[in-house]
Amino acid sequence: VITLTTDFGYRDPFVGIMKGVILSINPAARIVDLSHDIAPQDITAAAWVLRHSIDYFPKETIHIAVVDPGVGSSRRALLIQYQDHYLLGPDNGVLSLALQEKPPVCSVNLSNQAYHRQPTSATFHGRDIFAPVAAYLSLGVPALNFGERVEEFVRLPFPKPRKSAGTIEGEIIYIDRFGNLFTNIHEADLAGLPRNRLTVLVGAISIGGLAGHYDRASEGDFVALINSSGVLEIAAYKDNAQRRTQAAVGEKVQVKIP
Amino acid sequence: VITLTTDFGYRDPFVGIMKGVILSINPAARIVDLSHDIAPQDITAAAWVLRHSIDYFPKETIHIAVVDPGVGSSRRALLIQYQDHYLLGPDNGVLSLALQEKPPVCSVNLSNQAYHRQPTSATFHGRDIFAPVAAYLSLGVPALNFGERVEEFVRLPFPKPRKSAGTIEGEIIYIDRFGNLFTNIHEADLAGLPRNRLTVLVGAISIGGLAGHYDRASEGDFVALINSSGVLEIAAYKDNAQRRTQAAVGEKVQVKIP
């Protein structure tokens, strides 16, 4: 299985072209779209998409992420083997949030042009480098054939919530199409706390207690819950919390502990 | 073949994650997207999409529909076997318009947690219940293994056109991306009537006679025809009838018989 995450959108044929290149090399590849509607050049959003998705795929899945404003410059192209899956993308941090506590098994700079499309364009490495490398990798070519091992690569800052007496302060890290606000406050950060008696604050909104599911509230009410990605989420039942609060990624969220 | 119809959109990775779960269980599953751009929580729109689509798929196709504002509450998760295909979704009516005259072969409440992802989240049953059940069903697990048989489930009202002397009164049930207005007046409702001499009225628009295809009109003209789903449709040739008329789902449409 090969997954694709890009900011290419759905109007242009760029994603389809990458699939054509993959299928030309490995006709048996299974290709799954994660998202192509990442805002143009929003490396961080793509990185969160990847982090929240890779655990649900079969072992040995190859995940390509192409959000790449520096394409064609000296930024490197990377293959990172992490636990039992592979990550392919530019060395601009887009792969880095998918790496959690453990170190990667192996990181490779994709310098071996024998596995690139020729001629290699300066503006579409998704087609000319990442798609063919993914296809050859899916055929069993060993990771180190694609280039030399690297030790360091660009890592995005992972915002940790700050804990003080009576308060956990986090921030919004992702907003989904329903307007649900994902925070960086993980389920584990709330372990042992009395969920019913917590107060969640974002902007002028105050929500009393964590819910088990959206439907606990009346229509339009705000609700806070641990969502399916395991993080604290603020939602509005049958409504759009982002539109209601005008909150943006990076905005502070506080949890008050009684 | 497994099809997916959701209101998850194309920006977030939720659809891709469901595919990852399916392929983790059945690597040979063929997955087809029907639509993921259902308006958030528009159960009726998803129900029409399903009704107008399932006849075109191979026998034994499994159709998943997830438009599910009540996810995590006490609403049940259903598997309905209807004729030679399977429908999976929440018990909120989203599956019900796909059922036409005949009774379902079998309806099952998906209560057997052995086929759910563990832990099962309260907010993403698409990933944790419907995707794995579909995958196991595609591997041949019998329907009744997933839970107990149910006799009743939520059914959306199916708006029937009203017929009186000289008039058939129906309504708009779906509007496609071209702005074409689908009505609930079926081809059979017009059987035996003189198509050339009917008058179709919607809002302030009056259209004389049914056309065979869009191109009968001049550019911008309104045209009424029996569309590819077998229902009366109002379109504007090379234009957008919805934008021109500002019509919405539920708006009345009249057919005058001379």
Added chain:
Amino acid sequence: VITLTTDFGYRDPFVGIMKGVILSINPAARIVDLSHDIAPQDITAAAWVLRHSIDYFPKETIHIAVVDPGVGSSRRALLIQYQDHYLLGPDNGVLSLALQEKPPVCSVNLSNQAYHRQPTSATFHGRDIFAPVAAYLSLGVPALNFGERVEEFVRLPFPKPRKSAGTIEGEIIYIDRFGNLFTNIHEADLAGLPRNRLTVLVGAISIGGLAGHYDRASEGDFVALINSSGVLEIAAYKDNAQRRTQAAVGEKVQVKIP
């Protein structure tokens, strides 16, 4: 492999229905979406998408393009075999830009109704003609079984750049989701010219020299380069050149030679 290019969008189930029809006939078909977000009835945009994509697919790939305002009228349905791939679509020019210097191997009017869905609607030939013909073609049915050979078909004008002393005048032919402006000035048109000293003019914008990649510029700066499709492109680094210039398809672009 079968690819799909349409103006059907992602909200309605029309694309999924075509896939259902294909898989009902050939369960082993691999289907790839090129784009379904072509502006409604924009035959030229679909024709460019096809031209810029087909070279990246395996031999024997079947490309379906359905942008078809004349569906159901007397316009013909075509199968064109060009080099080692197949093109299927209405005879309105949508296939014609994919044909480059060489003549097609064979062109067929899809008149043999034995390979059409019955009954054949007047409004959805994607489902009733192109999908089943593609599926049978992928099973090995010979091209001439689908109808009779034709010699002529509708061809869109291919705008050639005009060259005079010191100037090449072309035009914008396509604008991608990043707002990058594709022109009809091909890499070959600039052969032997001093790329560093050319000046590219579009509207009030003047760009000195061609870049190797986007990142050469400062954020927001305009940049001209030969893009991954081999044509002169005007972009704005980490910005949207279309929004900045308000340029549209058809607008003139000049290259001044020192």
